[in-house]
Amino acid sequence: MSANLIDGKKISESIREEILAEVQRLSEKGIRPGLVVILVGDDPASQVYVRNKAKTCEKLGYHSEVMRLPAETGEAELLTVIERYNADPAFHGILVQFPLPKHIREKAVIDAISVDKDVDGFHPVSVGNLVIGDDALLPCTPSGVIELLKRSGVSPAGKHAVVIGRSNLVGKPLAMLLLRENATVTVCHSRTANLPEMARQADILVAAVGVPNMVKRDWVKPGAVVIDVGINRLPDGKLCGDVDFGEAAPVAGAITPVPGGVGPMTITMLMANTLKACKLAHGLG
Numbered sequence: 001m002s003a004n005l006i007d008g009k010k011i012s013e014s015i016r017e018e019i020l021a022e023v024q025r026l027s028e029k030g031i032r033p034g035l036v037v038i039l040v041g042d043d044p045a046s047q048v049y050v051r052n053k054a055k056t057c058e059k060l061g062y063h064s065e066v067m068r069l070p071a072e073t074g075e076a077e078l079l080t081v082i083e084r085y086n087a088d089p090a091f092h093g094i095l096v097q098f099p100l101p102k103h104i105r106e107k108a109v110i111d112a113i114s115v116d117k118d119v120d121g122f123h124p125v126s127v128g129n130l131v132i133g134d135d136a137l138l139p140c141t142p143s144g145v146i147e148l149l150k151r152s153g154v155s156p157a158g159k160h161a162v163v164i165g166r167s168n169l170v171g172k173p174l175a176m177l178l179l180r181e182n183a184t185v186t187v188c189h190s191r192t193a194n195l196p197e198m199a200r201q202a203d204i205l206v207a208a209v210g211v212p213n214m215v216k217r218d219w220v221k222p223g224a225v226v227i228d229v230g231i232n233r234l235p236d237g238k239l240c241g242d243v244d245f246g247e248a249a250p251v252a253g254a255i256t257p258v259p260g261g262v263g264p265m266t267i268t269m270l271m272a273n274t275l276k277a278c279k280l281a282h283g284l285g
């Protein structure tokens with residue numbers, strides 16, 4: 001069996017074209033989506049992501065700003081900055097790049113962002129709305145995975161989805177989204193017994209743990225769809241996923257590469273969320 005590659009870059013580009021068309025329609029009404037990305041400190045990986053986000057904003061005609069703050073910025077000071085953007089109608093989305101310096105509590109930051117501008121979908125109210133099934137800004141990586149599946153012709157309905165990883169950022173919300181799409185969902189984690197055997201039950205296998213090349217050939221049921229959420233930077237500087245691609249690809253029915261899989265979708269869904277927040281702010285929901 002030779003696996004179909006799920007091309008996240010290509011799918012992401014076609015969504016961006018749809019977004020651009022909508023941005024152009026909005027501009028006729030004098031409306032322009034605005035996103036501010038707040039970066040505290042100088043984590044090198046964050047620098048790259050933030051630059052990518054700004055570039056994407058520019059391509060799509062968004063109003064965008066990168067607010068760079070020194071690593072010594074205090075929590076109270078950051079919260080004041082967030083309050084300012086909460087009140088600024090030019091910005092419909094606020095993203096505070098993680099990880100934050102240790103002296104700042106991520107929870108305090110997430111809680112401070114206006115739910116209407118929570119384009120990361122990390123605020124407890126956004127998470128609650130997701131769980132209940134109410135309308136919400138959805139976290140970007142999980143909703144990117146759902147879009148990848150749908151646009152690759154994979155319907156989660158009735159399938160057994162196994163999610164490895166239970167983080168608040170990816171595993172948990174993704175499990176909820178898959179459930180909402182009528183998949184039967186199993187969530188595995190570091191304390192799961194017989195992990196390879198559990199993974200092998202999956203029609204849709206998602207790896208979101210942050211362990212390079214963890215998923216091996218015998219973890220994959222022949223024909224399964226394998227989604228690799230991992231973005232691990234190896235000592236040689238190369239990017240690698242949580243799935244051992246060379247081992248999994250020959251067994252899988254379809255598989256996402258790293259890079260070029262879930263990563264580009266994350267930024268695209270951030271743009272989609274900002275557009276949605278903008279439309280809601282202008283009563284165009």
Ligand SMILES: Nc1nc(=O)c2c([nH]1)NC[C@@H]1CN(c3ccc(C(=O)N[C@@H](CCC(=O)O)C(=O)O)cc3)C=[N+]21
Pocket residue numbers: 048049052095096097098099120140231239258259260261262263264265266267
């Ligand atoms: N508040 C917050 N929200 C986030 O969504 C957030 C964050 N903080 N902190 C860091 C992580 C990571 N993240 C990525 C986004 C895009 C790629 C991406 O585009 N990856 C490309 C390759 C990029 C490269 O070559 O480095 C790919 O996989 O093809 C990767 C990782 C968003 N994050």
Ligand SMILES: [Mg+2]
Pocket residue numbers: 165166167189190209
């Ligand atoms: Mg875990």
